[in-house]
Amino acid sequence: MTTALHWMPWGERFELGEGLRYWAGRLLMVDILSGRLLELPQDQGGPAHVVTSLDEPLGAVAPLADGGWIAAAGTGIALLGTGGAVRWLARPEDRSGPRMRMNDGVADPAGRFWAGSMAYDNTPGAGSLYRVDLDGSVSRVLDGLTVPNGPAFDAAGETMYLADSARGVIYRFAVDPVSGELGERSEVAPVQGASPDGMTVDAQGYLWSAIWGAGQVHRYAPDGSLDRVVPVPATQPTSVCLTGDRLVVTSATIGLARPGTLDGAVLAAPLTLSGVQAHPALVRVD
Template sequence: MFDPEVFVLCDALVGEGPVVEEAAGRLVFVDIPRGRLLRADLRERGPATEIANVGMSLGAVAPRRSGGWVAACAEGFGTLIPDGDLIVRHPVLADPALRMNDAKCDSAGRFWAGSTETSFEPGRGALHCWDPRRGVRTVAEGLTLPNGLGWSPDDSVFYLADSMRQVVLAAAFDVRAGTIGPFSELIHIQDGLPDGLCVDEDGCLWLAVWGAGQVRRYDPRGRLLAAVRFPVSQPSSCAFGPDGVLFVTSARERTDAAREPLAGSVFAVDAGLRGLPASIFED
């Protein structure tokens, strides 16, 4: 337990956004700056296969009820059909200095994504939501690098990391209306940047800490319960798969390949817990 193993040997510049599609038996994840969507078989460890290269940065994807994926890309929100073509549906980021970052679907099938300025200028980040029934809206502004989205098991709390501020925020969430209350600080990280996160069946947060080489488990009050150390300094995000396995992406960008030959790979950890399943975009 808590002994990371290489699941996919990969050289992702910034591997991110892992999504376990259990019915299809695969893990999908992105390489943000290269605009690549990759997949790996859950049943057989081997190299990742490229599904698509979208020609722009790709922050994250989520499965669509109608097939393929919904995507948070450089220009805003789009869709990827199974043959790999990206169609930008809502180009909400008109400024080329902005791009979408991490993203996830809530249990009602809305797609939430954070946007950031490419040099991480403070206050220029925002949180956006694409509701397939009501369209796109900006939910919160004044952020810097929104990351690590998640929800409590009962859908009453929304979690969001603002990486450059080194905090994980929490807000009351109304799943029926798709609204959030004011954010408050839940976790402050002093030795790295809080990055991607996921939530387990007990309501605890698993948080990748970029720069610290760890994924940490926190209870819903923000108290540290456990830390898993990795052989790379930049674990970037995490997602639960079947049988209590936690999949963790990482980044090769700005690392020393001689010191971190596994940077950019995907790791698997026996966490001994189940996580909340990936939600689907209900279009």
């Protein structure tokens, strides 16, 4: 089913806007290549507020329960203090081989933080998925990825969805909610001629994915069937967020020779549907 919505943009355009999160009534996103964490105004009438910024690419953040943020940034994982302090937990991609950066990430219901990495030149198989446990330890839990996006978790934390955008596929993993260990992997759905990007799960257990290159958002049923296609007036949607009364989508201009009017915009459309609650990271480091 195709669902047409009435989209309205925020004013600013982004080269690589990503990582939408709705947290404590705030709508947050990152502009990856500029290293900025941004808060979007609720009325869509003004510019985004810069919450914090880094001198390195900022792939994604999750709020920390005690304040500040945990971030997939540069070549690793960092804690960002409310006063601008940066504490690196690990830089696992600061190594020989293709030049790497961190990409998308999210906190799961247990408070662990998960984030993927990728090569700047999209070297096949160079990317990995990392898990940050509650004690701050960082582990590589999956390798052989090219452009990982997501992950997204169901409400129980027992299922994780992860897209490999370059390969046009979304995977589903069983997760042990206590240990965070990954179990069986299956393929949810291939995406033909485009790339699944940022994702979220709604309150009904359905998966939503931005579809880069197609100007669409897809909604998948728990059995993997395509439930809904939502056209978006931007060629490269990058992430999706459900606030309860709106569907919000980021997009990017990077790689477009002639960006259209709404390419790179953050777009919102009325939609009465809640997402799975965003979770803070419960990572604590002495």
